[in-house]
Amino acid sequence: MKVNGGVCKDPKAVTADDFFFSGLHKAGNTSNPVGSRVSAVNVVQIPGLNTLGISLARVDYAPRGINPPHTHPRATEILTVLEGTLLVGFVTSNTENRLFTKVLQKGDVFVFPIGLIHFQQNIGYGHAVAIAALSSQNPGVITIANAVFGSNPDIPTDVLAKAFQTHKPIIAGIQAKF
């Protein structure tokens, strides 16, 4: 049997482990250019989440690390800071493009509405940790820089130069990093 495109186990063979994941207390490796790491816990890690419309992620941030601007095409996110200090923000759609930002401390909660571009930055001196809950078992992530400048193959340079109102060599320079 398959539901929602995923394989359903025989109900008699389902066990508690199909609803279980272990390890969200472990810090993710933030040794990368953006200085953050997202550890996802969704229907890939927990098959029993299929059709249930929710998932989690742990985010670790090195000092000055960022979770770069991205969207979740299928989920709203509600983020709780466990440690550290984060500057967070999201931008509304056209024609306003308003930026809503907030500095979050331990125990603070912030909502990023479905489909909007958002980011977090660790503005404290130490590491920061947050737990994000997402309103989909398979929320998807579109990291803007990777999708726009690092797609495979590249979006034509002249399209991006006109879109970002800059010169092709600058676009090509950014594309070369992804």
Next chain:
Amino acid sequence: MKVNGGVCKDPKAVTADDFFFSGLHKAGNTSNPVGSRVSAVNVVQIPGLNTLGISLARVDYAPRGINPPHTHPRATEILTVLEGTLLVGFVTSNTENRLFTKVLQKGDVFVFPIGLIHFQQNIGYGHAVAIAALSSQNPGVITIANAVFGSNPDIPTDVLAKAFQTHKPIIAGIQAKF
């Protein structure tokens, strides 16, 4: 303007605070008969969650404390243990009534599918803390004991005696506690 039965602010008057909540790092008071406390963060606390289909709760457990059997009529729950050791479980529907249980440690995650009766028990020596994410901005909670034995007014004692296949004085004794 109202959406989903809730009042919508004028978009120009919305601020980042409409998507923000502070205080989830504070321990709840567990001095009560069940030895646990649920601190909810839903559309009542964060108006910007309206229509977005997700919410949170922090649960504190005294040693041996329980979050008694309950259902969320509008949400699946995904629970992450931040501290302590919990025995958790949910029961499937008729005619199986299978109990799925698991002992959770720090960093463990468990899913309680929408509508099913579930519980947690602190089986460690110290306090325990968990963060629960729920797939509704207004998930609702039906605590079985309170709804069945503590409704206002009472469900007739003879109905409950027959339902639980016991004697009326036993039912009346339980009702008297709620």
Next chain:
Amino acid sequence: MKVNGGVCKDPKAVTADDFFFSGLHKAGNTSNPVGSRVSAVNVVQIPGLNTLGISLARVDYAPRGINPPHTHPRATEILTVLEGTLLVGFVTSNTENRLFTKVLQKGDVFVFPIGLIHFQQNIGYGHAVAIAALSSQNPGVITIANAVFGSNPDIPTDVLAKAFQTHKPIIAGIQAKF
């Protein structure tokens, strides 16, 4: 082909019998501890109901029989009394736990909203019969007593003793009946 987890027949092989069920005029056997019988007509009995979001049940009640407190995790129920006199009720969620009750006669209709605990009791002198329509092709039933006191394996007795604020022997006595 499969839709919604169920097997789809080849459309050319579908017949009117795939949308048909016979026998809802037959009284169910109420010789059991609760004195009632639910005869379900859902996607199991009528394959053509798949994806269509509705199903039925006939409920027979012996004198003083009850349909014990239960929930449908995926459906609202609208019940019509065909014969007899029923006391019916449902309980709202926390923190109100209000009981709404009504005595129903032949031709009366009552609604039990999705996810809420509800029951019926035959308070007349003869048999009673009702037709229930449910807003799901597969509504599910969680009979509270069976799920809480009769799960397989048992919910730990100390969890239930604390939840129902009573002594373990009383819990164990109820568990022994299921």
Next chain:
Amino acid sequence: MKVNGGVCKDPKAVTADDFFFSGLHKAGNTSNPVGSRVSAVNVVQIPGLNTLGISLARVDYAPRGINPPHTHPRATEILTVLEGTLLVGFVTSNTENRLFTKVLQKGDVFVFPIGLIHFQQNIGYGHAVAIAALSSQNPGVITIANAVFGSNPDIPTDVLAKAFQTHKPIIAGIQAKF
């Protein structure tokens, strides 16, 4: 407060009567050209059905009476015969236009999938009665003859003559009856 376009009562003012309707045991008056009567019990009659996605109707049929071809734009229907003998049918969409029919006796159940044209005819010697459940609190009814030949104002006669591949006087004759 309003939800789904309907006025919400103050929750404290809600009573069991908001979930209740009386009178579905009474026969409808079938003294009309089609020889049937539909008595609807939906969100108009039971305000508490709002957002709950289900409703009912009782249908009475005089001998040879019909419930003429119609669709429910927002609901699947599941019909139970309480008395009498009905010929029922529905027609699939283009390009098959297959007619599925069945003769139903007391206790028989039949499903009319959402949006499809369907009808019932009393082919027995006495009155017939059925209960229909519908998967919407406000299912809507489009009676084909009334919508096509009895709209206000009329659909142009030449449009209908071409659609039904007949002459304008025949169309005009049918329009004159509605």
Next chain:
Amino acid sequence: MKVNGGVCKDPKAVTADDFFFSGLHKAGNTSNPVGSRVSAVNVVQIPGLNTLGISLARVDYAPRGINPPHTHPRATEILTVLEGTLLVGFVTSNTENRLFTKVLQKGDVFVFPIGLIHFQQNIGYGHAVAIAALSSQNPGVITIANAVFGSNPDIPTDVLAKAFQTHKPIIAGIQAKF
């Protein structure tokens, strides 16, 4: 893998052609009794539309040609006139059966709400062309005349005679054309 009843290609094997259709600029053949032709572009023509909830159609109309009264059981339609002059209309449900009509010129747009009976007629001197967008990847079409008078097998003539309040020979005459 299958989603929504359709076969899912291996994601690695998906190409841009799975989201592509060619030929909507070609006029359809209107040499038929109603003088119109609908060229559909839905999930059958574009497999990548599966689960995405939208589709298109091109409609060509000979002079005086009609797109006869029909419903889409799963879609609202929004129609744009590219060439010519169309009289369009839809009829509301019981008990109003109001006809809303409008004469459309090139560049005009009109909406036919989900499930309602609607039609278009070319009232200009030349050919007319429109693009219709529909809110389902598989909207379905029920052409009223074909479903009611041309089903396979026929709806009984006496049912239709009573429904349309006319004589059986008139019904039989219409049935003979389909």
Next chain:
Amino acid sequence: MKVNGGVCKDPKAVTADDFFFSGLHKAGNTSNPVGSRVSAVNVVQIPGLNTLGISLARVDYAPRGINPPHTHPRATEILTVLEGTLLVGFVTSNTENRLFTKVLQKGDVFVFPIGLIHFQQNIGYGHAVAIAALSSQNPGVITIANAVFGSNPDIPTDVLAKAFQTHKPIIAGIQAKF
């Protein structure tokens, strides 16, 4: 009455004009930095679209003009080329970031799945025109360059420099254009 946050007219006061829009045949003004113009026809222009889940837009492109990379958070788009030659593309989500592209001619149709970043570029010698249908009455548009580099206030320059792996003066230079 309000439904979906929008004001509902009294049904008796609704007219055909509530479902009508005029002017989609008029070319939009493309004298702007990107060389394109989107003329939207959604629930703002046609109040009768409320709750119906579909809308339109006309897009005009000057030679070499682009509709820059953007997402619709609430809609899939299906685009039909009426005139000219377009290079179109969309990028999948992490971790693939695959670019699907196609050159479209008159009469060609292409699908941009909900939430994904997509663009069009006029690669012909003359103007180009397309009609886009969207699976929401209020699809929303997030133009990536405007949201990321032109928000009000700006996203901190150091966040963007790290996200795009470039130097702050380059970021500041792009921000200055928006």
